[in-house]
Amino acid sequence: MNIHAIRAIYIFELARTWRTLFQSIAGPVISTSLYFIVFGAAIGGRFASVEGVSYGAFLVPGLVMMSVLTESVSNASFGIYMPRYSGTIYEVLSAPISAFETVVGYVGAAATKSIILGTLILLTARLFVEFSIVHPFWMIAFLVLTSVTFSLLGFILGIWANGWEKLQIVPMLIVTPLAFLGGSFYSITMLPPFWQKVALFNPVVYLVSGFRWSFYGTADVPVALSLAMTALLLVICLAVVWWIFRTGYRLKN
């Protein structure tokens, strides 16, 4: 195990975050505040509560999930796309470092950043609304699992993309819509029956539902199912990454 290499990549990637601190942290924190102001204060006043939770508090887990999802993807994809684009990837490819170690370094750093971001958003939210966390262990578990899974997805995207447009199109056309429609702002039980069925094809629904359950103990879908879906996504991403390195797809001639 090349521990020094994992450490080098991890620190290097976090240093990149540090350099772009403002856009990596301030951006999502500001947009979350805006969501609270618009949805929580302005619109939320009209809803008394959702499933026994005030609308402002109801929003919290969904907003955290949404930021964590999109930031994990964009961050991890950028982290690996950049060296491919500039050519510095040659160094990683020629180093005595396995696929597994490479992924731990890059994805670990992206996931760490997402977890920090999620925590910051929670703290920001606390300024606007009161909320409780009834299952703190599961809250952290969902946060970590989601960060890792979507950072892996971002890593795959960063390897698949062969241009800046592709790098941005996937988050824009797939991840953001799924996140928006994934029940961040509403409970899917509020939807007409047909759209409820459709929503169940959206994996984000399970993540948001599970995450919200860890806060308030209520969920749209059974928690076990949420957990199983998250684990399934993780396994799929891991399998794709494994395949990429085994075949050298887009990495080696």
Added chain:
Amino acid sequence: MQPIIEIRGLEKTYASGFQALKGVDLDIRRGEILALLGPNGAGKTTLISIVCGLVRATSGSVTVDGHDIVRDWRAARALIGLVPQELTTEAFESVRATVSFSRGLFGKPPDPAVIERILKDLSLWDKRDTKVMALSGGMKRRVLIAKALSHEPRILFLDEPTAGVDVELRRGMWEMIGRLRDSGVTIILTTHYIEEAEEMADSIGVISGGRIILVEGKAALMEKLGKRLLTLSLQNPLDAIPAELAGYPLTLSDDGRELVYRFDAQHEHTGIAGLLRKLGDHGIDFTNLRTEESSLEEIFVSLVKERA
């Protein structure tokens, strides 16, 4: 002693269908400087990329200090440092950070003293906290060398290390490469500057069209293939080479003032004495005479032409 790198039957066909290497066999001796010469597209970078793990070989095998590069890749790669042909650097990192990163990647614990020594050796110490993008091209090239040396490799590949480096720094670089060799590092470099090979290399390999045409000790190569030239400056210009001298390999300069005679330095009978006598017999006087050895460049060009 076992060669530090053994390449056997190495072939590479790119996805485009282009065959860049057509069966390369090459042994690289421990502690030597091998210069790989060859025209553009000969396959130098492809060969290096396979040994370093950047490109997969279509067939054939490579061992590095006894470690197969596919089966025992971790041990093989840990021994190698690579300076790529393209200038590829992380733009936003400081020089010191990017060099330290490389050391970690190759599995070595952080060691600021080693990094400091390497940066000083490459005259980069003053720039240690500068962002790489703010460096000149020649400096970036040296950063790449520093990165390759950061983990103290036993083998160093330099793919055109001195392209874009000014004359003075190039001298400095040659000296540094010489010092590395003295410390036991095996060095493989490619270059288009023949003088560079002539100056530094212990062995010369010539590659063309995906095949190794020859590998020889530099001295042996120069001796074996070296032709010497005898140039005579004539008192009175000639219109043509006199018929009586037709048996000699002579050429006349355009202005008719210089007569050049090619001879094989290894031969007992260089034929110079006979030639001079004949010139005297025909009343061709000369004011000056000088001899020179053909350079590696001439050898190289004639070799590649011969095989083309």
